[in-house]
Amino acid sequence: MYLLQIILSEIKLLVIISFILIYVWFKYKFTYWARRNIPGPKPLFPFGNVRDVIRRKQQFFEPYCESYYKFKQFPCVGLYSFHVPVLSINDPDLAKHVLIKDFDYFQSHGIFSSGVGNPLGGHLFNIHGQAWKNLRLKLSPVFTSAKFKTMYPLVEQIANYALQYSDTVYQNGEAINFSDFYEKYSMEIVGSVGFGVECNGLKNNDSEFYQRGHEYFEPKSLYWTIIRAISFFAPEFFKKLRINRINPEINKFFFNLVKESVEYRQQHNYRRADFLEALIDLKNEGEKLKSNDTDTSDTFTLIDVAANTMLYMFAGYETSATTGQFAAYELARHPDIQARARDEILTVLQKHGGECTYEAQNEMTYLNMVLDETMRIHPPMRALFRRCTKDFRLPDSDVVIEEGTLVFIPIHSIQMDPDIFDDPQRFDPERFTPERKVKMHPCHWMPFGEGPRKCLEI
Structure with missing residues (x-):
């Protein structure tokens, strides 16, 4: 008994x-920015500045956006995700250095949006360095206006289907939930153009494609929510241990879907003007190189096809759904703007024989201004992330951003800054006339990112 008490006492002392x-280790880590004379909010043990994010009281970007207003007089602010230092950029000119002028020092996004490793993690968003350059070069022809034009009939078909659905709901005297409507509408487009399938989510809430796709962005369980939050700031740790931050069942579903679609098209010599077909063409070109004994270290495999269909979902679903929802919301709040946009649409359609063609949409200047203003107030991406890939000295400063440091650019805060956009809460599409837009600072409005890593064909 006496021996047990001694052991328990020693264990207690050890704990x-x-x-x-x-x-003490955390407290020392929390001095990282102070030792470099970078201001910032006080971190709390052990969360740093993301306690409310972990407690699900804030979204991940909110602590950084809050720091923008509290420390606006400084070009950058130092925060912590647990013990990991994160530099938040307040000054648009400094953001321009990070995103454009000195991009070579910040090539990595620094985060993972998909599973770590094969089969779905190796898409364009996740990789950096030479591998990113090679893949971007391959994918650039897929994201051209000419390619989009060939895929447009699929989008128009789904738009007509969505219109019929909304008409039916209206005729039945029911209200349309725009959040639900645009989420399903966007997923229909992703399914058809990106994966070559019809998910029928508008009429079928139990559609597996829609359910799996929705879960990809919004985990159902607390476990996957926590895993995603932690891995967001420690991707290299998860990569080394090969820990997935996405439910493996989701990865398995989409990989098998792509694999079966590719096999079917090859076996039946079936072609379809969609994104998946463009990726299959890249794969076939790689196989030809392999058969000719050409260097195959840079070819495009089935795994690459699957990974980059997920890129299409990642880039096209939530961003499109969010923009559609808020555009409808703002038009409902501003009937005068809605009337002007509607008049323009009718005028352009009349010019094109009543057909909403690819060319017709590009002529709807005011409607595009409405969408641009929507994305200023309600950006689909609230922030941009970059990871420093080699030591970088801040311009006109002795401060060095060390290799591996995560850099955060609070898009939403910048776009809602009254010193940049007068009366920022007011919805005013006139801010984005073609003449004004061309003169705008590149880092005052960044809904698609900026620099070499911005969305392709933007």
């Missing part, structure tokens, strides 16, 4: 000492 050491 206390371990806790003290961990606490």
